[in-house]
Amino acid sequence: MSVYKHDYRAYTGEVTPLWTRVNVLARYAFSEAWSSKITVTLFTLSLAPIIVFLILIYVANNPIARALITRGNPQAFAIDAKFFLKVIEMQSWCALVVTAWIAPRLISFDLSDNALPILLSHPISRVGYISGKFIALFSSLSAITWFPCLLLFAYQGYSSAEHWTAANLPIAFGLLVGSLIWIAFLSLLGLALSSWVKWRVVATGVIFAAVFVPAGVGGIVTAIMRTKWGFLLNLPFIMSLLWQRLLGAPEFMRSGQSIPTTAIVIMLGLACLLCIAMLNARIRAREVVRG
Amino acid sequence: MGIVDLDGLEVRLGGRTVLAGITGELQGHAIGLLGPNGAGKSTLINTLLGFHEPFKGTARVFGFDVRRERSRIRQQIGYMPENDSFIGNMSGVKFVRYMAELAGLPQEVALERAHEALFYVGLGEVRYRKISTYSLGMKQLIKLAQALAHGPRLLILDEPTNGLDPMARQRMIQVIKEIRKEGSIRLLISSHLLRDIDETCDEVLILKGGRIAALSNIEQERNSHRNFIELETVGATEQFTARIRALGCECAAYPGGRIKLVMPDKIAARDLYVIASELGVQIRRMNQRRDSLEDIFLRAMDSEIGRPEHVSV
CATH class of the missing domain: 3.40.50.300 (P-loop containing nucleotide triphosphate hydrolases)
Known part of the structure; x- marks a missing residue:
């Protein structure tokens, strides 16, 4: 085959290993996600809080600036687990916004034009397809969650006294694990819901609804049934609890009303399984041309 | 394989x-x-x-x-x-x-x-x-x-x-x-x-x-039916049919000079024209039928x- 001769020639060259095909999917998904100016804008805005936190760390570690601003209140600029809890919370909700925008772009285009029969007729499985999309979304969210959080931690470690980093390593661990759990869940949720909603704008709304509507329902259940277990449906609440425990920050709930970590993990696990089942059902249904 | x-x-x-x-x-x-x-x-x-x-x-x-x-x-x-x-x-x-x-x-x-x-x-x-x-x-x-x-x-x-x-x-x-x-x-x-x-x-x-x-x-x-032929003739049809049979063809004559025949591989359409010429028979139409995909x-x-x-x- 050649452009000027218009003849066909068979391909006899090297073929890439099978496992690299997931990377191809991830690369094209990544490119699709970032081809939108809105994605770039959202990403930039998501990093704005990091700048603010960076300045706060600078101020906290600069005696002159601290003296000028805090006016003798040393607790005002304490860089501790509570501070990093605010960081992770802020970045995690930014990640939700970014997910609501990016996830529908990764799946809806394939589904709206019925591209799955062609995509999956290549040496790639359903799991490979989902993995490719997952990697693209997960890596995009990583850039606004655990990565800048750990950079802030590193900067604080660099700016403060030597023993600070060693004494606060659990905070770094909490930032990493807490962010990874959240963005893995968000990626699955975003992909699963996007695969079931044809229109991208609606899919964006559905992703927000999936986080906040059950929270409302959980609140009602808690109030009516007078039980703490209704909070399990409140995703923002249980995630905050989880982050607090991972970072070692003081809990805001009274001990009697607190939810055990095991219950939170089981709840998140079940939600992830539900998302995987939804994805599997949808992709399976759309992978062949019915005729 | x-x-x-x-x-x-x-x-x-x-x-x-x-x-x-x-x-x-x-x-x-x-x-x-x-x-x-x-x-x-x-x-x-x-x-x-x-x-x-x-x-x-x-x-x-x-x-x-x-x-x-x-x-x-x-x-x-x-x-x-x-x-x-x-x-x-x-x-x-x-x-x-x-x-x-x-x-x-x-x-x-x-x-x-x-x-x-x-x-x-x-x-x-x-x-x-x-x-x-x-x-x-x-x-x-x-x-x-x-x-x-x-x-x-x-x-x-x-x-x-x-x-x-x-x-x-x-x-x-x-x-x-x-x-x-x-x-x-x-x-x-x-x-x-x-x-x-x-x-x-x-x-x-x-x-x-x-x-x-x-x-x-x-x-x-x-190709399995390539030798199935329909003819429309004018003239001494019976004699013509007999001569073709003598060549080894299976054939059937119908009113109006129509003949259907299956020719052995060794016989070509040209042979039919030669016999027709000798007997003064006009071949008005020769339809060599092939099986279509239909x-x-x-x-x-x-x-x-x-x-x-x-x-x-």
């Missing part, structure tokens, strides 16, 4: 048997897949691609088992689905490159071959346009381009001329013929249109109710579950 070997292949979808234990060996260079709606054509294609798991039996493509070696089969296949199937938001060249990379071509090679494939099918000028802006004919061609770009050994075309206007259809048929002529790619073409299969294929597999109704080499099937298809549809346990051409 054929290109596709079917060994008691039974496929059930939703508890319903769609392919009922079909056995056969497809060996042709371009194989047509015919059958009425619901005969199991698409199911067979999807099973070969590994989308459906065989309930019983198996199928092999180039010797690779559809159950165990799905990836290796898909590596060898280029698939053009029946319905719209593309990513409308992508440009033609990006889409074909994407598919070629998924098939295992390195990035640079995939880009090069994407350009070549698009020129080859006649979409060179519009390769940077978004696919969503393409006409129906162009969309069919871009599906063909992506199926070709990675240089498959077997090209599966599901209703390639579906919805095309006569010009676009002609263009598609022409491209398919060129691919067949080039020789490195085997073709499996599913179509409702007998004409498409007739023009492009040398072997046909006819499915009916999930079973093989016929599997035949089209050219051989045609005849083959109708015969297959008429027959009961048709074929024996194992069929091959």
Whole structure:
């Protein structure tokens, strides 16, 4: 085959290993996600809080600036687990916004034009397809969650006294694990819901609804049934609890009303399984041309 | 070993048997897949691609088992689905490159071959346009381009001329013929249109109710009736008939000078003209009848579950 001769020639060259095909999917998904100016804008805005936190760390570690601003209140600029809890919370909700925008772009285009029969007729499985999309979304969210959080931690470690980093390593661990759990869940949720909603704008709304509507329902259940277990449906609440425990920050709930970590993990696990089942059902249904 | 070997292949979808234990060996260079709606054509294609798991039996493509070696089969296949199937938001060249990379071509090679494939099918000028802006004919061609770009050994075309206007259809048929002529790619073409299969294929597999109704080499099937001739004569018809019989032809005379005969291979049509000339008989019409694909298809549809346990051409 050649452009000027218009003849066909068979391909006899090297073929890439099978496992690299997931990377191809991830690369094209990544490119699709970032081809939108809105994605770039959202990403930039998501990093704005990091700048603010960076300045706060600078101020906290600069005696002159601290003296000028805090006016003798040393607790005002304490860089501790509570501070990093605010960081992770802020970045995690930014990640939700970014997910609501990016996830529908990764799946809806394939589904709206019925591209799955062609995509999956290549040496790639359903799991490979989902993995490719997952990697693209997960890596995009990583850039606004655990990565800048750990950079802030590193900067604080660099700016403060030597023993600070060693004494606060659990905070770094909490930032990493807490962010990874959240963005893995968000990626699955975003992909699963996007695969079931044809229109991208609606899919964006559905992703927000999936986080906040059950929270409302959980609140009602808690109030009516007078039980703490209704909070399990409140995703923002249980995630905050989880982050607090991972970072070692003081809990805001009274001990009697607190939810055990095991219950939170089981709840998140079940939600992830539900998302995987939804994805599997949808992709399976759309992978062949019915005729 | 054929290109596709079917060994008691039974496929059930939703508890319903769609392919009922079909056995056969497809060996042709371009194989047509015919059958009425619901005969199991698409199911067979999807099973070969590994989308459906065989309930019983198996199928092999180039010797690779559809159950165990799905990836290796898909590596060898280029698939053009029946319905719209593309990513409308992508440009033609990006889409074909994407598919070629998924098939295992390195990035640079995939880009090069994407350009070549698009020129080859006649979409060179519009390769940077978004696919969503393409006409129906162009969309069919871009599906063909992506199926070709990675240089498959077997090209599966599901209703390639579906919805095309006569010009676009002609263009598609022409491209398919060129691919067949080039020789490195085997073709499996599913179509409702007998004409498409007739023009492009040398072997046909006819499915009916999930079973093989016929599997035949089209050219051989045609040639098996090549000596059946209808004549319309004026003059000494009886003498003429007697002379032809003496030559070894089976023949029957009808009123109005009409004669039907089956000629042995050693006798040519010219011999008939010579006898007619000697007897002063005018041959007004000579109709050398060949079996069309339509005849083959109708015969297959008429027959009961048709074929024996194992069929091959």
